[in-house]
Amino acid sequence: MKILNKDQCQKLVDSAVKRLADYLKENNLKGITTGISGGIDSSVVGLIGLRTISYLKKSNYNANYKYIFLDCESNPVDYNKAKEFSNFFGFMLMNYDLSQWYKQSPVLDLIPENHPKNKVAKGNIKARLRMIYLYNTALLNNYIYLDTDDLSEEWMGFWTRHGDEGDVKIIQQVTKTELYDVGEFLHVPQAILQSKPGDGLNVTENNLAEEQLGLDYIYVEYIVSRFIKESFNVNGKPNQLKLDKYTGLCEIVAKEISKPVNSVKKIVEQTLKTSYKRKHGDYAVNLLHDRSEFGFPEVGSEEFNKNYLKAVKISNHEKNEVVEK
DSSP, X not given: OOSOOHHHHHHHHXXXXXXXXXXXXXXXXXXXXXXXXXXXXXXHHHHHHHHHHHHHHHTTOOXXXXXXXXXXXXXXXXXXXXXXXXXXXXXXXXXXXXXXXXXXXXXXXXXXXXXXXXXXXXXHHHHHHHHHHHHHHHHHHTEEEBOOOOHHXXXXXXXXXXXXXXXXXXXXXXXXXXXXXXXHHTTXXXXXXXXXXXXXXXXXXXXXXXXXXXSOHHHHHHHHHHHHHTTOOTTSOGGGGGSHHHHHHHHHHHHHHTXXXXXXXXXXXXXXXXXXXXXXXXXXXXXXXXXXXXXXXXXXXXXXXXXXXXXXXXXXXXXXXXXHO
């Protein structure tokens, strides 16, 4: 584990299970659905969902689940990881191929091949087709669709409006790095724990978030928190970064994490560039909206930054060792 301890992981899982169970009962809902992608986010959400169903059944409330791998020109490796995950924990994983539906979409004809956002636009269509399938599953079974977006993706704008947004959020105040710790705590298979985050939408050559951001998420999370500590508004105006206070902070943070100043600046610019997606919120219910509820340090706090900087330095050391070998 890089950031969390076992007690913190346990508190998050227990809080999420209790809140989700209460939400289902209060609204007379009969279960949950979500997409299992073979990534860390859907793995953690999926396991919390299964624990919730078990918790409800023990209290004589009948609820069930439908977990689905939604193939849409997906890499077969992703399905293999999702299947290994379902086999390991003994739950049923449906597999539905949306590729032909996607290829037949007339919307594709509206996207110029040379457009700079060609791949992003196509990725958004795939995400929205998945959304249609999952919401339809939820409707027909009186279920809810569990959202799998995390805090790091929220900051970077790495989610699709009316695409991978579900009915209920339970991990949106948890960073990507913390989710890997929770996944380790929950004994998620190594094939998933050792995989780098991506979207499976072919937006980049290897489907990796790092290819778009230039840095691993652990650096992104530290950078954003350091700026928040200095009163930077990630949902604010783009001209913030022109202030001497923040141009100087880019240089300070770059030295702290041993990365180029431009790499730090790119991350901060990404928060501002995607702020329009966060400013007015969405319609999903966020069951765990306060990190202090489950014992995690607040973003921008001294404790958060200290923990992350320590982890960043360890990560730098490990990468240097690999290069030297």
